[in-house]
Amino acid sequence: MDYYRELTLQNGQTCILKTASADDAADVLRNLRLTSQETDNMLRCADEITLTEEQERVYLAGVERSSDAILICAVVDGVLAGAAGFNPVGTAERCRHRAEFGISVQRKFWGMGIGTAALAAVVDAARQAGYEQLELDVVVSNRRAIALYQKFGFIKYGLHPGGFRYRDGHYEDLFLMLLPL
Numbered sequence: 001m002d003y004y005r006e007l008t009l010q011n012g013q014t015c016i017l018k019t020a021s022a023d024d025a026a027d028v029l030r031n032l033r034l035t036s037q038e039t040d041n042m043l044r045c046a047d048e049i050t051l052t053e054e055q056e057r058v059y060l061a062g063v064e065r066s067s068d069a070i071l072i073c074a075v076v077d078g079v080l081a082g083a084a085g086f087n088p089v090g091t092a093e094r095c096r097h098r099a100e101f102g103i104s105v106q107r108k109f110w111g112m113g114i115g116t117a118a119l120a121a122v123v124d125a126a127r128q129a130g131y132e133q134l135e136l137d138v139v140v141s142n143r144r145a146i147a148l149y150q151k152f153g154f155i156k157y158g159l160h161p162g163g164f165r166y167r168d169g170h171y172e173d174l175f176l177m178l179l180p181l
């Protein structure tokens with residue numbers, strides 16, 4: 001799926017939102033590793049992100065060609081600052097109306113409106129792809145992300161107790177959230 005938009009951030013910098021292509025593989029992996037290190041709110045530990053650049057290239061080329069998934073990069077002054085996208089929840093007919101959402105913006109770019117712009121782009125793309133629901137899990141203490149999702153109309157529909165187990169042995173609950181599209 002194709003997406004391209006330029007916007008001016010709250011601090012006056014220009015941000016390009018565009019569909020990730022195979023050539024973005026190294027930057028996408030770097031963003032994922034960095035954002036996985038910066039907070040405890042991502043699914044994976046940074047050292048679990050073991051895809052090679054070549055594997056990521058193949059993955060991104062497939063996503064770019066697909067009509068049911070997208071990854072949008074946010075590029076600020078030539079630097080990939082974050083990424084957001086969705087994938088189908090599953091291939092079964094009964095859940096083809098549902099897509100899973102994910103987003104990660106590097107800490108030094110927080111609070112500039114990138115998350116808001118990227119989520120708006122993903123919501124548009126998900127509607128265009130024919131999805132009816134966009135869903136996600138979020139750590140209950142991740143107030144910034146929850147505020148972002150609620151701003152777009154995501155509702156909390158459940159709680160997954162102890163959904164994340166960390167290496168130090170403690171657990172965190174996850175809110176289950178969805179946006180009717």
Ligand SMILES: CC(C)(COP(=O)(O)OP(=O)(O)OC[C@H]1O[C@@H](n2cnc3c(N)ncnc32)[C@H](O)[C@@H]1OP(=O)(O)O)[C@@H](O)C(=O)NCCC(=O)NCCS
Pocket residue numbers: 035039041042103104105106109110111112113114115116117136137138139142143144145147148151
């Ligand atoms: C969550 C995340 C995507 C937000 O990105 P961002 O670029 O900072 O988002 P924005 O600048 O558009 O701000 C979005 C909203 O966050 C909220 N927010 C901003 N600063 C906040 C703060 N200090 N505390 C709580 N909420 C805050 C506001 O509601 C803001 O919207 P508003 O400016 O219209 O009021 C980003 O922090 C991130 O990637 N975090 C790490 C990875 C992560 O947690 N991913 C989500 C996993 S479910």
